[in-house]
Amino acid sequence: MNTYIRNVVVCLLMIITTTITAQKAYVLDKVVATVGNEYILYSDIEEEFSFAKTQDASIDESAKCNIIDGLIAQNLIIHHAKLDSVEVTDEEVEAELDARFSNILRNMGNDEQFFKEYYGATPAEMKERYRDDQKQVILAQRMQMGLISTVDITPEEVKKYFYGIPSDSLPYLDAEVEIGEIIIAPVVNSTERKKSLDLITSIKEKLDNGEATFEELAGQYSMDGSREKGGDLGFAKRGSYVPEFEAVAFTLEEGEISDIVETEFGFHIIKFVERRGLNVRVKHILIRPEITPPDLELAKIKIDSVKNLIQRDSLDFQTAVRRFSMNKVQSYSNAGRVLNPKTGTAFFETDDLDPDTYFAIVDLEVGDVSEPYEIDVRGEKMFRIVHLQSKTRPHKASLEQDYDKISFYAKESKKSEYFAEWIQGKMDETYIRISEDFSHCPDLKQYVISN
Known part of the structure; x- marks a missing residue:
């Protein structure tokens, strides 16, 4: 795939997720690029560059070429989203702005005066300032998700992706486990x-x-x-x-x-x-009603009896989850299986496990259940047992052991390629013109016009 287009996609994803994070800089403005019916302003470039500098002080002016690459791709999506009549309602924009600025306010202790001093505007004024930007971001995200949501992958494509990786480049994977849990909370007397x-x-x-x-x-x-x-x-x-x-x-x-x-x-x-x-x-x-020591002891006795039923094969783990586990935790609706918050999958490298979980399973065999131990859930004491569902040793990636993981990465790769090809096709058929201020950007020379 064209390296330039791949880089554009990466820049685009970064811009879409950070556009509303940066504070607008007030600069003398002008149009520096036209993409279909959309315009990119000099201030847009400066805003993104200022934000990027806060993340990495070492970047220099050359980064602006990557920034305008990403903004061109973003505006290309927005232009075609409007042509395809993709809709974003005022209510959706309002909800997103409310969520963003309410979160900022919470982090500032709900001190609106401090907010105003920091941003130079009230929350309501900031929402109005960013309303159009937010609508554009939602529009771009919706168009992109619509494009890649139809991408699927076959077992043959997974194999092709895997065998396309040179054998000396196959990664070594750390030891991984899949775990389930049952959590029981004490009942107030x-x-x-x-x-x-x-x-x-x-x-x-x-x-x-x-x-x-x-x-x-x-x-x-x-x-x-x-x-x-x-x-x-x-x-x-x-x-x-x-x-x-x-x-x-x-x-x-x-x-x-x-x-x-x-x-x-x-x-x-x-x-x-x-x-x-x-x-x-x-x-x-x-x-809050007080949980007494006898309440805690009753909960511990209950979860210990559940553990014994599973170990004696009197009750399978999934049935035990449905009957006894707390239904307010994420794992309950996933048959007790715990998802790794870092990856969104059910696989945990041992370094990803918290110490209590690691020591609970370190000596277990696959299929075993840990001894009950006390945990804290939102400030409340509860009891947990952990079921070790699978375990792998450190190994070189293979289709046999790691099919699900390889399938995930193959699908993500296919999505990126599909999206990049869509971007390239639309760039070829869309009117794009860029100010000669960016004539030094090697991948954009074909679009540069004299001021």
Whole structure:
């Protein structure tokens, strides 16, 4: 495949994912390139270059050639997305902007004054400034995903990809494992539950009687990190909270205070602060029932009995997951199989495992289950057993042992080639002209025109 086009695709992917991250620089502007009906400004190049410098101070002016390569490809996609009537709604743009700037605000402790001093604009002003950019990014992503989503790969293509790698270039793969898990949480006993319910009921009465403000009571009683901020949870979109909490939080009106809400975390009282697009900002008071030592011991006994049933072949692992494991963890819907967050696959190199998991499985044979051990899930003590589902020793990559992994990389390679060929074809048929300011870029000379 043409090396230039491959490099363009890499630059494009970087630009699409960082366009809204960089802060716009205000420079004397001019059009430096035309791609179909789209325009690239001098400030676009400078903005990307400034951001790249923050990531790697060693880059020099020559990097601008790669930047304009990527911007040409991005605008080529946008131009053809518009011709193909690919749609992006205002609601989608608003939701993405809300999520991005709400996240920035959260990282700044929800201090809007600090945000304004840092960016020179309010969150609302920044959203307006980036609205068109964000729409273009979503449009490019949607067009690209639509193009490569149809790419599939056959076993013959996997073999061809593998045998196309010179034997002396085949990678050595570290030892890998696949693991499953069962997690059991202790159950709050009725006495502790009643204590917490009585406490939050008394707090609600104080609110209703006007004995103190919501923020004062949150600071005095709430049992989570929001306590220091008067219960403020900042802005969040749907899907950020557990269903019981979210069902109430998104239906309240400004200033309204909810009745008592029970979730897996305990009892809440919720106050609605404001809405921005699809995001809401709420405060809450949380009272957590205490998990006592006897509660923990009962959970440990339960998971130990599950482990024994599996070991005696009285119960297969997947059935045990469905019957006993906590259904709020990702592995539950995957038959207990744990996914590696670094790769998105079920394979873990041993260095990827946390110490507790590594030592739990280090002496197991495939099919064995570990002894129960205590873990922390969102600040709650629970118990876990680990099932060792497969294990490989360090070895040279082979089709027999590593077919799934090789198939994944072969498919990704095919997607890249397909996308690069699409880019090349569209470049050949689309009007592209570039200012002579970039005549020094070797791969762009055919598009340069005199100013």
